[in-house]
Amino acid sequence: MNHSQLQTPYFMIDEAKLIQNLETAKKLKELSGVKLVLALKCFSTWGVFDIIKPYLDGTTSSGPYEVKLGYETFGGETHAYSVGYTEQDVIEVADIADKLIFNSQSQLTHYRHLVEGKASLGLRLNPGVSVAGQDLANPARKYSRLGVQADQIDAAVFDTLQGVMFHMNCENKSADSFIELLDSISVQFGHYLDKLEWVSLGGGVFFTWPGYELEKLASALKAFSVKHGVQLYLEPGEAIITKTADLVVTVVDIVENEKKTAIVDSATEAHRLDTLIYDEPASILEATEGAEHHYVIGSCSCLAGDQFCETQFSQPLKIGQRLHIMDSAGYTMVKLNWFNGIKMPSIYCQRTSGEVVKLNEFGYSDFKRSLSQWAV
Ligand SMILES: Cc1ncc(COP(=O)(O)O)c(C=O)c1O
DSSP: OOGGGSOSSEEEEEHHHHHHHHHHHHHHHHHHOOEEEEETTTOOOGGGHHHHTTTSOEEEOSSHHHHHHHHHHTOSEEEEEOSSOOHHHHHHHHTTOSEEEESSHHHHHHHHHHHTTTSEEEEEEEOSOOBOSSGGGOTTSTTOOSSEEGGGOOGGGGGSOOEEEOOOBSSBOOHHHHHHHHHHHHHHHHHHHTTOSEEEOOSOBOTTSTTOOHHHHHHHHHHHHHHHTOEEEEOOSHHHHTTOEEEEEEEEEEEEESEEEEEESOOHHHHOHHHHHTTOOOOBTTOOTTOSEEEEEEOSSSOTTOEEEEEEESSOOOTTOEEEEOSOOTTTGGGOOOGGGOOOOEEEEEOTTSOEEEEEOOOHHHHHHHHOSSOO
């Protein structure tokens, strides 16, 4: 299938680029002994899990349906975590999870009897330190509800726990700053960790970033696991999927109001939500920074500030022209929504063989069903 025959908007996942990230993950595992579970919150397009499975150890989740999806479509180890479980969630999840991690001591107390004998029991701790660019995504922010703070720990719980989870990084590209967090965890919680079987250090470690000091990270992880006698886990999402997919759109109009805006057949609010939430402009493959023709790449949604980015091109844009919005895999497909009734992007995978495989497509009936199935 030729890409130009595909109707926009669509996501194109590039298998070769995915494998490149996965090879780095494999190297990290080999050097450090860490196990890696894919964070489904970031990426759960299960149509490509057969590519990922040979490299990673399983999945981790943030809600009950992700647990089920990981169990059904990925296999390996299924880790279950939620900021807030209902009793019914715990009952459902305990049967299929290998590890069940509670966010608080109160949830642990209420529901541990539903898990014991079924899954390995874990608790999320909050180290109070983090590396996260934005407060919205900072697990150690003031009044954080994510995990148990060091000064609130009831030491007795560690006698009957198998593991703990920390998550305190967001797109951390520095091995040194991760090691500082690791040292802080060792100092604050080391005496508890010595009693456990496993420790998960969460996600947000950007070990596939160009120039990342992988060996340094690996030796720190290895030393930590030896020191505390635990199996270590990381829960990468973005590191696995970074730079592996484009969102391909078409310019449908060009308007001018002091600046030229190229309006495309997609919207950040519907198809690339984090552009908006974190105010992080997208990058366009066809753009040339500093070139003569300046455009706002505007969404087709009704939201006044909904734009992908402002950038420059060496030639004027034309209506009908396609643009590739790069690095659009993580936290995108999992957040797609039907705002404005905009057509939902299809999802494809470009195999290393050259074949293009369709993973998903959506139509009006999907939109309608998402709103009501039954009328009054
Ligand atoms: C508990 C937990 N684990 C893993 C992740 C995945 O993080 P990332 O996609 O940045 O690697 C997150 C992200 O929010 C998280 O909250």
